[in-house]
Amino acid sequence: xxxxxxxxxxxxxxxxxxxxxxxxxxxxxxxxxxxxxxxxxxxxxxxxxxxxxxxxxxxxxxxxxxxxxxxxxxxxxxxxxxxxxxxxxxxxxxxxxxxxxxxxxxxxxxxxxxxxxxxxxxxxxxxxxxxxxxxxxxxxxxxxxxxxxxxxxxxxxxxxxxxxxxxxxxxxxxxxxxxxxxxxxxxxxxxxxxxxxxxxxxxxxxxxxxxxxxxxxxxxxxxxxxxxxxxxxxxxxxxxxxxxxxxxxxxxxxxxxxxxxxxxxxxxxxxxxxxxxxxxxxxxxxxxxxxxxxxxxxxxxxxxxxxxxxxxxxxxxxxxxxxxxxxxxxxxxxxxxxxxx
Amino acid sequence: xxxxxxxxxxxxxxxxxxxxxxxxxxxxxxxxxxxxxxxxxxxxxxxxxxxxxxxxxxxxxxxxxxxxxxxxxxxxxxxxxxxxxxxxxxxxxxxxxxxxxxxxxxxxxxxxxxxxxxxxxxxxxxxxxxxxxxxxxxxxxxxxxxxxxxxxxxxxxxxxxxxxxxxxxxxxxxxxxxxxxxxxxxxxxxxxxxxxxxxxxxxxxxxxxxxxxxxxxxxxxxxxxxxxxxxxxxxxxxxxxxxxxxxxxxxxxxxxxxxxxxxxxxxxxxxxxxxxxxxxxxxxxxxxxxxxxxxxxxxxxxxxxxxxxxxxxxxxxxxxxxxxxx
Numbered sequence: 001x002x003x004x005x006x007x008x009x010x011x012x013x014x015x016x017x018x019x020x021x022x023x024x025x026x027x028x029x030x031x032x033x034x035x036x037x038x039x040x041x042x043x044x045x046x047x048x049x050x051x052x053x054x055x056x057x058x059x060x061x062x063x064x065x066x067x068x069x070x071x072x073x074x075x076x077x078x079x080x081x082x083x084x085x086x087x088x089x090x091x092x093x094x095x096x097x098x099x100x101x102x103x104x105x106x107x108x109x110x111x112x113x114x115x116x117x118x119x120x121x122x123x124x125x126x127x128x129x130x131x132x133x134x135x136x137x138x139x140x141x142x143x144x145x146x147x148x149x150x151x152x153x154x155x156x157x158x159x160x161x162x163x164x165x166x167x168x169x170x171x172x173x174x175x176x177x178x179x180x181x182x183x184x185x186x187x188x189x190x191x192x193x194x195x196x197x198x199x200x201x202x203x204x205x206x207x208x209x210x211x212x213x214x215x216x217x218x219x220x221x222x223x224x225x226x227x228x229x230x231x232x233x234x235x236x237x238x239x240x241x242x243x244x245x246x247x248x249x250x251x252x253x254x255x256x257x258x259x260x261x262x263x264x265x266x267x268x269x270x271x272x273x274x275x276x277x278x279x280x281x282x283x284x285x286x287x288x289x290x291x292x293x294x295x296x297x298x299x300x301x302x303x304x305x306x307x308x309x310x311x312x313x314x315x316x317x318x319x320x321x322x323x324x325x326x327x328x329x330x331x332x333x334x335x336x337x338x339x340x341x
Numbered sequence: 342x343x344x345x346x347x348x349x350x351x352x353x354x355x356x357x358x359x360x361x362x363x364x365x366x367x368x369x370x371x372x373x374x375x376x377x378x379x380x381x382x383x384x385x386x387x388x389x390x391x392x393x394x395x396x397x398x399x400x401x402x403x404x405x406x407x408x409x410x411x412x413x414x415x416x417x418x419x420x421x422x423x424x425x426x427x428x429x430x431x432x433x434x435x436x437x438x439x440x441x442x443x444x445x446x447x448x449x450x451x452x453x454x455x456x457x458x459x460x461x462x463x464x465x466x467x468x469x470x471x472x473x474x475x476x477x478x479x480x481x482x483x484x485x486x487x488x489x490x491x492x493x494x495x496x497x498x499x500x501x502x503x504x505x506x507x508x509x510x511x512x513x514x515x516x517x518x519x520x521x522x523x524x525x526x527x528x529x530x531x532x533x534x535x536x537x538x539x540x541x542x543x544x545x546x547x548x549x550x551x552x553x554x555x556x557x558x559x560x561x562x563x564x565x566x567x568x569x570x571x572x573x574x575x576x577x578x579x580x581x582x583x584x585x586x587x588x589x590x591x592x593x594x595x596x597x598x599x600x601x602x603x604x605x606x607x608x609x610x611x612x613x614x615x616x617x618x619x620x621x622x623x624x625x626x627x628x629x630x631x632x633x634x635x636x637x638x639x640x641x642x643x644x645x646x647x648x649x650x651x652x653x654x655x656x657x658x659x660x661x662x663x664x665x666x667x
Binding site: 035062066068069092156163165166167188190191192193198199201202206209213 | 414415416417418419485489490493513515516517595596599600601611613617620621622623624625626627628629632
């Protein structure tokens, strides 16, 4: 009896070790980071695994901050961030990082004004002054001047922003910093900031919910979120003075304009980009890859995946409402790909 | 001793009784040891928790010192961090929730233990226990979709009309803010007060009630002058259990409080609590000082809980001495 039990346990143990240990040629990669690109990343990793069954990538969308921390501690093979890592952050790593833009996202203003159903047009000055608390009524001249024919009420504007730290807030505040020097010196840009005015909602759904529930409110959400939930959103004036309604094409356009500058520094911000049809409030999201990877199997797997992501992978991003990388940016990234050793 | 063992080896059956006794005696020791280890593991876990918070908050403590407790700025861009608005928000929302939940919960507990027939009392307390198990995000959604619009259109204006002369009820009413968060919290903590208070009231000896009634007291007098004072310590305990939940509540609060770190008198104004800001900003916090400040907020929350618990003990001690019933 005892022997039978023992042998059964042994068998079970063997079965478990066999299960837990993948066949020799399988490469397991761990990654963690940003939540914004999670839907497309999980599609990519699963598609790639189907095409290459020996490579398995496990991604945890714990937030950019968590991804950076884990990469720094060496508990993941690569990280992901909605915000490019600045020199100060890179200095905290004891190894070099190469940042690879993967897809593009945009942020759009959304509002709820009783009696106004059309699409409002916002100048950069109007948006930044609303968020600074300097424009407090909907019929203020700064808003009215770009919306002739719209009957704006004299009600107080209720400003709504994200309360949780997010790449969305980073893009929004990065844009406001660029177009308004006062914003830059007083508030600045980050995943969370010290807001001069307004209420905070948690997540895109929190902001959208508050805007919907509060008359005379204005907020900002990701373009993907607005498209998927059929929300109306406003047009924003770009650097060339044109009012643009955000779309996947107008976002890719903004990135294409910035490609020339990305040769020297891939982290360049693409908000407020020039070009007649570019939408001004958008940004890349990044994968953070160590420059030197000692495990050759892992290195080859990561390089092969990045190559696939930049070519075949880009074909599936628009099905999930992300904007794809412009060709010029893919070219730059291919050069960086060769630097991984 | 040796005799016993040899006797046992030779003829075990007559000694079974004694062997069983001995084994039980060893069982006592084992049980003693096991429970001791479990009890100490709580102390160990708590001290490890505090140690870790202390360690990780080092750079924030060095940078800001005690100023962290009183500074009103929370600026992740320029890296100025202060906990004052969050401490204020935590205390205010908890106070509002208890102001509402204590009378409600106590009255309900008195009804359930003193007045209601046992079958009704048991059914209702079963439902109340279910209420205590509802996840907090559900209360948050209830807040966003029901309480916030109601607050903006009906409750808020009514309160302003009646009590608008107080600075507590002035300023714009967005529907989200301290008051809404306090109301949601009160719904969340009231089951704790009812459930524990009812049990405590039920455990008051029957002869206490009978003695009061025999002295010519009415039902009301016997309840409020004899039964409730007798159960005072237990009721205080239930209130502090409720307070602990209110102080630490995260999800439901952040959904309805407005998340604006300011110290203002108006209860209609948006505010922020410690637990809410940690949950909101921890995932995307990148800088070392930023992260460390969020962890120090955790330490602050722990210390507030500690202080409140200490006050609870003192209050129970005081009522026991003053009451003289126990």
